[in-house]
Amino acid sequence: MKTQERWHSAMQNNYGVPGITLVKGQGVEVWDEDGKRYLDFLGGIATNILGHAHPAIVKAVSTQIAELSHISNLYAHTPGVELAEKLQDLTNNPSARIFFCNSGAEANEAAIKISRLSGRTEIVAALGGFHGRTTGALSITGQEGKRTPFEPLLPGVKFIPYGDLGAMRRAVSKKTALVILEAIQGENGVVVPPVGYLREVREICDAKGALFAIDAVQTGMGRTGEWFGFESEGIVPDIITLAKGLGGGLPLGAMITVGEKTPAFKPGEHGSTFGGNPISCAAANAALDFIVKKDLLQKVSDAGEFLKEELEKLPGVLEVRGRGLLLGIVLESNVAGELAAKATSNGLLLNAPNKGVIRIAPALIVTKSQLKEFVKIFSKSLSEVLNG
Ligand SMILES: Cc1ncc(COP(=O)(O)O)c(C=O)c1O
Structure with a gap:
């Protein structure tokens, strides 16, 4: 057959x-x-x-799997800590803290959950945006056809046109926990926002005390010629989500919080069995090192x-x-x-x-x-x- x-x-x-x-x-x-x-x-x-x-990925993965594979997150391992330090360096911010998971959807789930620790629950996201297929990530995905068969989803999500600052100003309030946007909307057909858009959104979020997350799942790891895809806007988001290229082809996602004011998980509040496993982290370290070296x-x-x-x-x-x-x-x-x-x-x-x-x-x-x-x-x- x-x-x-x-x-x-x-x-x-x-x-x-x-x-x-x-x-x-x-x-x-x-x-x-x-x-x-x-x-x-x-x-x-x-x-x-x-x-x-x-060859760099093959070597890193082969060496790692022969040495130490899965150990759970009850124990520390050096490939994971090393990768977290590298990502922290890429944010240029020592306050950055990393949570590892396995996929983009999971990274965005972590962003949704951590935003709830602010005491607020509303989320603003963009029409056309894509953040993943799990229930939370789907709830903030601005593509109706993908959401409809699975409703009701998370309540309190407002969708506004991508690139429209007036709509953003009207949507964000003191009840907004999180504004989440892609640096470039990949699944929507590679839609680039106007220059200055992300910078203005940053200001709107600051004025209302809302967290600003950039979903860099598709734009991350140097794909756009920048590490995350938003640096040319000169902004520092409160949350960055990564996956796709991060693991150099192995399953790996990350949710990065930046800044002292961004909420942080306490022990027991979130987790993942395979998230940040030594093998995926070894692959990611090798990929990052190679990108820098070359x-x-x-x-x-x-x-x-x-x-x-x-x-x-x-x-x-x-x-x-x-x-x-x-x-x-x-x-x-x-x-x-x-x-x-x-x-x-x-x-x-x-x-x-x-x-x-x-x-x-x-x-x-x-x-x-x-x-x-x-x-x-x-x-x-x-x-x-x-x-x-
Ligand atoms: C911007 C963005 N966020 C999240 C996701 C979901 O990632 P995953 O399929 O790893 O869950 C994707 C996948 O295409 C994406 O492009």
Whole structure:
């Protein structure tokens, strides 16, 4: 039986049945069960920050699993503490405190829970925003279609248009516990807020005493050419959530509180069996060290500029939005689904978060020749879709 048929017979249908089965990956390339090679410009949806089978990750994980694997959070381990210190350094703030979990949704659940310790319960989030599929994270996800079948969800959540400061001013009050926004809305089609928006939101939150959380799950770990994706706004959020790229391809999430006034968990108030396990933390340490050692942030920014310039020349492309290696290619017509399928058949992985936008989020180690190969296959696929 083909893998697809076996999937259909054994798995829940929440993802639909995937069209291809991948069996091997190396850097920015993957191969399917028939031996066909693909250029991977989706990177496990912005997750495989150093690509597939990166030697630094393979070594860190192999060494760690042979030494000490799961121990529970009743005991300390050095990979976890080392990673927490590194993340603290990235925030440039010694008051930062880290809670490790396994995913983006869990990081946002932790943010919701910790915001309740302020004594307030209301939350303001953005329409179009995506924060995960667990019940709390879904309650703050601004995409009605995803929420409706599971209602009633958490009460007290207001959704406002992303980028609209007037709406933010009207929504935030002295009852607001938390305002949560993505630095760039990834799942909504790589929507970038106006310059200065996050800075003004910071001020609105300060004026009302609300906590400001940035969900950097998709923008984090250098993907935008900055560590978290909000630094160019010159702000310090009270809470930062991370996952995806954090574990270098292994499951790992983090909720970081910053500043003395942000509430803190007391012993027993929150936890996770696997969260911050030694193996995922070892992978994350290796990924972070490699990004620093190879100065990848600058390379990511340069790669983004190169791609924007090349892609915006193509007939059928309206604009390219995003930063670094999180880009949304906005098409002139609603052919994104068809284009993603065509690209796959032409040996290129990418995805269509909506009908008019293609998203790419390749590994940060992508080379110039791979960027050029991407432009070539993308351009061919687009012209095949547009010209029949
Ligand atoms: C911004 C953002 N937050 C949260 C999540 C949820 O992450 P996870 O799927 O690891 O729960 C995602 C996933 O796409 C995301 O893009």
